[in-house]
Amino acid sequence: MCGIVGVVSQAPVNQLIYDALLLLQHRGQDAAGIVTQQGRKFFMHKAKGMVRDVFRTRNMRALPGNVGLGQVRYPTAGNAFSEEEAQPFYVNAPFGLVMVHNGNLTNAQGLKQELFQTDHRHINTESDSEVLLNVLAHELEKSTRGASLKPADVFAAVRGVHRRIKGSYAVIALIAGHGLLAFRDPFGIRPLCIGRNADGSRMVASESVTLEGNGFELERDVAPGEAVFINLDGQASFEQCADRVSHNPCIFEYVYLARPDSVLDGISVYQARLNMGKTLAKRLVSTVPPSEIDVVIPIPESSRPSAMELAQILGLPYREGFVKNRYVGRTFIMPGQGVRKKSVRQKLNVIASEFKGRNVLLVDDSIVRGTTSKEIVQMARDAGARKVYMASAAPPVRYPNVYGIDMPTAQELVAHDRTVEQVRELIGCDALIYQDVDAMKQAIAALNPKLAGFDASCFDGVYVTGDITPEIIARMNQGRDQTEEGQEDSSRLALPNAQTA
Numbered sequence: 001m002c003g004i005v006g007v008v009s010q011a012p013v014n015q016l017i018y019d020a021l022l023l024l025q026h027r028g029q030d031a032a033g034i035v036t037q038q039g040r041k042f043f044m045h046k047a048k049g050m051v052r053d054v055f056r057t058r059n060m061r062a063l064p065g066n067v068g069l070g071q072v073r074y075p076t077a078g079n080a081f082s083e084e085e086a087q088p089f090y091v092n093a094p095f096g097l098v099m100v101h102n103g104n105l106t107n108a109q110g111l112k113q114e115l116f117q118t119d120h121r122h123i124n125t126e127s128d129s130e131v132l133l134n135v136l137a138h139e140l141e142k143s144t145r146g147a148s149l150k151p152a153d154v155f156a157a158v159r160g161v162h163r164r165i166k167g168s169y170a171v172i173a174l175i176a177g178h179g180l181l182a183f184r185d186p187f188g189i190r191p192l193c194i195g196r197n198a199d200g201s202r203m204v205a206s207e208s209v210t211l212e213g214n215g216f217e218l219e220r221d222v223a224p225g226e227a228v229f230i231n232l233d234g235q236a237s238f239e240q241c242a243d244r245v246s247h248n249p250c251i252f253e254y255v256y257l258a259r260p261d262s263v264l265d266g267i268s269v270y271q272a273r274l275n276m277g278k279t280l281a282k283r284l285v286s287t288v289p290p291s292e293i294d295v296v297i298p299i300p301e302s303s304r305p306s307a308m309e310l311a312q313i314l315g316l317p318y319r320e321g322f323v324k325n326r327y328v329g330r331t332f333i334m335p336g337q338g339v340r341k342k343s344v345r346q347k348l349n350v351i352a353s354e355f356k357g358r359n360v361l362l363v364d365d366s367i368v369r370g371t372t373s374k375e376i377v378q379m380a381r382d383a384g385a386r387k388v389y390m391a392s393a394a395p396p397v398r399y400p401n402v403y404g405i406d407m408p409t410a411q412e413l414v415a416h417d418r419t420v421e422q423v424r425e426l427i428g429c430d431a432l433i434y435q436d437v438d439a440m441k442q443a444i445a446a447l448n449p450k451l452a453g454f455d456a457s458c459f460d461g462v463y464v465t466g467d468i469t470p471e472i473i474a475r476m477n478q479g480r481d482q483t484e485e486g487q488e489d490s491s492r493l494a495l496p497n498a499q500t501a
């Protein structure tokens with residue numbers, strides 16, 4: 001999950017795209033990039049780091065033009081430490097194309113061979129997004145008849161792209177001198193929405209908060225399989241470009257990835273988290289009687305709405321027991337387990353008085369590798385808590401994610417091949433309560449009955465694209481490098497006796 005944005009305006013867009021990327025920063029903290037277009041020329045700046053560090057005044061001045069796009073990257077393919085793989089990506093033919101991508105292709109390795117052998121195209125990085133751009137470029141070359149490019153040619157190219165690529169993709173591209181193209185995979189796994197502001201400018205972005213925060217009104221979500229082409233005057237054409245579509249957004253967006261003030265595919269992320277808190281409360285009472293809990297404490301940030309609702313339903317006090325250092329980024333999306341572990345302690349500190357002599361229920365949105373839970377349970381005990389119960393608003397994360405969340409292997413997931421009791425022992429809490437998979441799906445689906453379902457593969461092992469095998473997962477992980485040179489990356493928490501279910 002990266003954050004992507006594109007704008008077509010009649011005024012300079014560099015600052016607007018910068019501001020939009022700041023509103024998407026929670027989706028990717030490893031690299032950032034912006035491209036603008038003036039006349040037929042692209043201007044690009046991209047580098048590793050957070051938005052505020054990547055763009056200095058001189059870089060901003062060198063991004064002229066009324067059309068542009070940007071990305072914040074959270075690597076899920078290739079090398080997390082490579083500056084080369086920062087987005088946007090550029091190819092010079094046909095017309096000149098730049099592109100940003102949120103998602104993950106599941107057939108990138110095969111396509112790379114095909115692009116080389118059949119299309120005679122060279123891919124210079126391990127990024128699946130560079131593969132995607134070259135497929136788009138090839139299809140656009142094929143579909144363009146005559147010198148000028150029409151929306152119908154662009155849509156024909158997207159049809160060709162849908163036929164060739166597999167996996168998840170929300171894409172925004174600029175075609176030099178022509179306009180902005182955006183499209184979404186036929187399952188609508190990764191989010192993408194479109195809006196307009198008072199002067200007629202259009203913005204396409206991963207999350208509605210990006211539009212709202214910049215004075216744009218959300219028009220609607222881009223539909224699964226649909227493409228939008230916006231010409232340089234701001235006129236938009238829409239076309240369904242996939243033969244078969246089924247709307248199954250990634251449920252982890254609602255659990256953790258997206259901002260609570262966003263509405264994705266008609267569902268308020270905040271309301272989804274409240275609903276999950278409600279169902280978690282129901283489940284909790286069968287394990288720990290509320291009378292044994294003195295206080296409910298959220299693990300900042302993402303768990304707050306669920307924890308608050310759970311406390312309300314159970315009639316328990318809701319208190320802040322951990323203070324988050326706002327200058328440390330989100331730990332789950334950091335590359336490498338070493339840095340993630342160190343960051344939890346740097347990021348969260350206890351307010352000891354909330355723990356001393358109390359039975360506390362800690363609530364997190366999800367437990368993935370267990371890095372956060374293990375640390376904070378210990379911190380709660382060190383602060384004098386009598387009993388430490390732990391609840392997760394999401395079910396156990398047991399299966400790898402192949403659609404753009406960085407959980408590439410089952411082995412690194414604390415709940416993979418382990419019973420809840422074994423995870424409890426590992427994390428070190430007195431009781432561990434997880435959400436139920438169906439209850440979570442129902443709690444969120446109730447907010448938009450039109451959806452076909454969700455991709456909840458990391459919880460239930462069912463991959464919505466229907467074509468994922470262990471061999472494909474292994475293949476996707478070839479060429480992935482999440483460690484800096486020579487650094488060990490032992491992601492999995494281990495029980496002292498290395499016991500598994």
Ligand SMILES: O=P(O)(O)OC[C@H]1O[C@H](OP(=O)(O)OP(=O)(O)O)[C@H](O)[C@@H]1O
Nearest residue numbers: 301302330331332367368369370371372
């Ligand atoms: O089990 P783990 O592997 O530790 O991953 C799960 C934790 O990571 C996330 O927090 P993060 O710090 O990334 O972001 P947040 O501040 O939005 O909660 C998530 O909210 C959990 O707290």
Ligand SMILES: NC(=O)CC[C@H](N)C(=O)O
Nearest residue numbers: 001002075076077102103
């Ligand atoms: N999280 C994402 O959307 C990542 C996009 C792309 N797969 C990359 O690794 O750069």
Ligand SMILES: [Mg+2]
Nearest residue numbers: 299300301302
């Ligand atoms: Mg968290």
